[in-house]
Amino acid sequence: MTNTVVVIDDDRDYLEILGRKLAEIGFKRVRLEDNSLKIAEEFENGQSFDLALIDITMPEMDGVSLLEAIKSNSPSTECIMITAINEARIAVECLNKGAYDYLVKPVATEDLSLAIKRTLERKRLLDLLDLEKRDELPTLENEAPFKPIVTQSKKVLRILKEAELHASSQVPVLITGESGTGKELLARAIHGASPRAQHPFTPINMASLTSSLFEAEFFGHTKGAFTGADTGRVGYLEYTNHGTLFLDEIGDLPLPLQGKLLRVLQDGEYSKLGSSSRQQVDLRFIAATNENLEQMIAQKRFRKDLYYRIRGGWLHLPPLRERKEDIFLLTRKFLEKYYDVNNNGFIEKGALELLMRYPYPGNIRELKSILQSAVNLAHGEAIRETHLPSHIMASLKTCAEEPAVEPIKPLSEVEKAHILKAYKQTNENKSKTARLLGIGLNTLRRKLDSYGVV
Template identity: 65%
Template sequence: MSNPIILIDDDSDYLELLSGKLRDLGYTDLHLMDDPMAAAAAFEKGEPFDLALIDMTMPEMDGMALLDHIKNTSPGTECIMVTAINEARTAVDCLRRGAYDYLVKPVARDVLALTLPRALERKRLLDILDLEKGQAHPELVNPVPFEPIITQSPAMRRILKEAELHAASSVPILITGESGTGKELLARAIHNASGRAQFPFTPINMASISANLFEAEFFGHTRGAFTGAAASRTGFLEHTHQGTLFLDEIGDLPLELQGKLLRVLQEGEFSRVGSSERTRVDLRFIAATNEDLDRMMARKAFRKDLYYRIRGGWLHLPPLRERPDDIPLLADAFLAKYEEMPTGKRRLTAAALERLMAYAWPGNVRELKSIIQSAVNLAQNKPIDLVHLPEHLRMLPKRPRIPGADGAGRHVRPLAEVEKEHILNVYQMLDQNKSQAARALGIGLNTLRRKLSSYGIE
């Protein structure tokens, strides 16, 4: 696990013993310090630590004083106090000062295995809450996995930061958004930013899974389980052990198969077809859909228990029309990929770019990519102009106008802009009460939350 953890104890032998237990549990980013003053200085310099294990009795600065210092300089760091003396009064005092827990030496490995994940999960949830409340543009700690996602949209940057925070845990994630917004790309980024990056990422289109083959595809089968099955076969679950299983278009999964999937999510184990032996797997599940699952649950087309199981974390990708500033960036990126013009040479005329910016992009990023690729083929290493764009873009008026009473005319506003204004007006009129606003608008509560989130309102 990549969470940075600092261990502070004046006994260097105990530090080595404790760090060995943590490494056995999979924690690799460990920082050992036998000088509490040096540890305090590290926090003052702004060194980031998700978790601190602090000995209570140390010279120059005791554990309680160091706890106060850490909470003042790095309030996001979760602190666990470690002591050789079990005193209830001291434990209560530590908790009141902001410590997450109080452990007594020698700390058993199973106690660490239980306590540390809970402390890190608390930190992750608090970081997400801080992200929702904050107004500043959040920076990624590890931007490399997210580099394939090209954006300068503030709303998208907040989504990427939240995705990075989710990546540190193993909670299931639900990614929603229109077709072509990049849900699989985001799922891959989360996998690559997690501690499971070295293990498989297995994408599955749930719409393509038939009822007859579901168990064989997911669970695998033994030799002779089917007529003509001469050899056993490993299913998706076993193949992806310790990795990430991406369930794309989960809203298209037939109702009769949703219960079978739910059982695996709940129990974490399965049996191959033709065998009664149970196999346990360690997986991270990420699901995605362009369907409105609220409406599907209302008409009983999607199981509520499955919905709440896959929605451990929820990320909604806004459509491209709601982040138009990303269109030139994406177009340049696709041009760099498909064309052979020298770097720095103008590759897209102003007229062509204007049409791209005026289009509503129902197919989102996927459609933009396809149009750029086609235009590159037609342009034959010349700058892309209107003539190289599809007819429906060439025929698109620059700015639709409706004649006014004065004859001057006025611009036609995009539907998404009108919808946004109406939703925000109703939301403010009802004192920012989401439940009342959703009822007044005639939409589901989660749908309203997605809309507000895409507008930068949490």
Template identity: 80%
Template sequence: MNSSVVVVDDDRDYLEILGRKLADIGFKRIRLEESAVKLAGEIETGLVVDLALIDMTMPEMDGITLLETIKANSPSTECIMVTAINEARIAVDCLNKGAYDYLVKPVTTEDLSLSIKRTLERKRLLDLIDIEKRGDLPTLENEAPFKPIITQSKKVMRILKEAELHASSQVPVLITGESGTGKELLARAIHGASPRAQQPFTPINMSSLTGSLFEAEFFGHTKGAFTGAENGRVGYLEYTNRGTLFLDEIGDLPLSLQGKLLRVLQDGEFTKLGSSTHQQVDLRFIAATNENLERMITQKRFRKDLYYRIRGGWLHLPPLRERREDIFLLAQKFLEKYYDVSHPGFIEKPALEVLMQYAYPGNIRELKSILQSAVNLAHGAPIQVTHLPAHIKTASKNCTDEEMDAGDQTIKPLAEIEKAHILKAYAQTGENKSKTARLLGIGLNTLRRKLAGYGIH
């Protein structure tokens, strides 16, 4: 588990006992601290941890005082109190002051694991609520799994933070969005940021599974279960045990098979074809679809109970037309094998403007296809408008004509329009001059001169 835990107890022996139990549960970021005063000082100066296990009785500072210090300075830190005294009055006092749970020594590994699981689930839910309230951009604690997702969109960054929070839990996740928005990429990132990262990630296209093929592929079969089947087969469930099963295009799964999938989700067990023995399986389920499942439920095409089972966490990826600030970044990524993308001349400005104005009904997948076609036509030269498909240029021209018609009555000076456009791009990149210059397709020195003229240095 990636969550950080600090255990505070003046008894070194008991500290080490709890440390070993936390390691057995799966925690890697564990701090054992004998001094409550030292930890309180660090908390007051900015230290943040996910979870604190606090002994009630310590010589320099008691557990209640430390709890109050933590909650005053790091309210997102969840606290569990540990004591040798089983007294209801003390437990109630701890809970009133912000502790989530109260454990009595000696603490078994099972009780400790259950308490921590509930506590971190609460923290995850509160952190999700906090993302919606915050005006600033959330940061990822574990960036590596999310690096393949290229974005500077605030909307997408918030989704990635939600995904990271869901990753640490065991809840199923439903990812929705139009075709080509990167749903599988996000599912892989969730798996990579989860405690299951070292176990298999198995993507399955649910639209390809029908009838007996579903059971054979999902559950596997024993030797002789089918005519001519000399050997048994390991199904997706058994193969992915302890890992993540990605159910892509789950909206395309026939209604007759949805009940069979639901039983696996509910009970965590399955039976191979040709066998009567039930097998347990430990899986994380992530589902994705470009369908409106709620509409499908009203049309009796998708089971309501399955919908609520897979929608433990819900992430909706916006289409590319709603995150246009990512178009240039994605173009750089797709073209880096063909061009020196650190030089702005790899794509001419008129061509970039056409790409920026297009609506991309096929989203990121379509952008990549357009650029690969343009590379073939450019033969190593910078990409020009003439290298882009005709329907892209036509759509761009229509868009420009509509904008001109709409603006006939409120025509502004060109310099004013340019200033507004540059400042908007500058704000979207978090006031990063290099990114802004690349996004606008102009030189860095040119951008600096423009900004200086606007009084920005």
């Protein structure tokens, strides 16, 4: 697991025991420290960890004092207290001072794993809430999995941070957005930033699955299940065990198959075709769709229980037209195989202006296709307007010819403008204005008074 953990205990032998248990659970970034004063000083100097396991009885600085020092300098660090004394008063004091849990030695690996899982889930939820409140742009702690996603959009950068926070958990994630916005790329990044990164990432186009293929493809089948000659097949679930299964275009999955998928999501069990034995599977599910699933639920085209099962975390990718600041960055990225993009001469200003103005109904995928076509026509020369597909110019011309739609104003503003216009036409004669408008004189006076007109 990618979370950082510090364990503080003056008993070096017990430190080593906890270190082995944490490694067994799957934590790789663990620090063992027997000096409570030293770690308190490091927190005061800006050091931070995701999780701290703190022994209560220590010389020089006891665990309760260390807990206070950690929470005052790094509020986002979650703390679990560990002690040989099972005393309710001390447990309550620790919880009141910011600890999330309280464990009594000796701590079984299973109990430690469960406590840490609950604690880190709380941290993830608090970090998500904090992300919504902050004005400044968040930074990624694990940048490498997200490098293929090219962006400087503030909206997308926040989504990437949310994705990183979801990655460390086991909750399923639903990614929504128009076709071509990069949903699979984001799903791969979540997998790469997760504890499952060393295991398979399997993308499946749910629209391509038919009733006859679903069970064979998902569950696999035993030898001879269909004919005496077949040797059996490993399904997606078995192949991806411990990894991430990416269910692309899940909104296109036929309704009868949604129930079969739901059972796997709920139970984590399945049976191969031709076998009655149940197999256990450990998977992370990420689903994606360009459909409005809530609307589909209302139309009885998508199961509500499946929707809430796959929507543990929800990430919505904006269309390219809402992140225009990324168009030039993406253009550089897609053309770097063909040009020296550090030299501004690889695309002419007029062509770039057209690309910046175009609305991209096909989003990033369409931009890539447009640039590939332009490269073929340019033959190594700088890309010009004439190298771009004709439909871009036609689309922009159509937009320019369409009359501008006047924005809808609030009714109160329309009423105010109408009353003041009538008042001016009657040379500010209140009686005539009231008759002209068909309202009472006192009503007109109240309206004019609210507008600041005496």
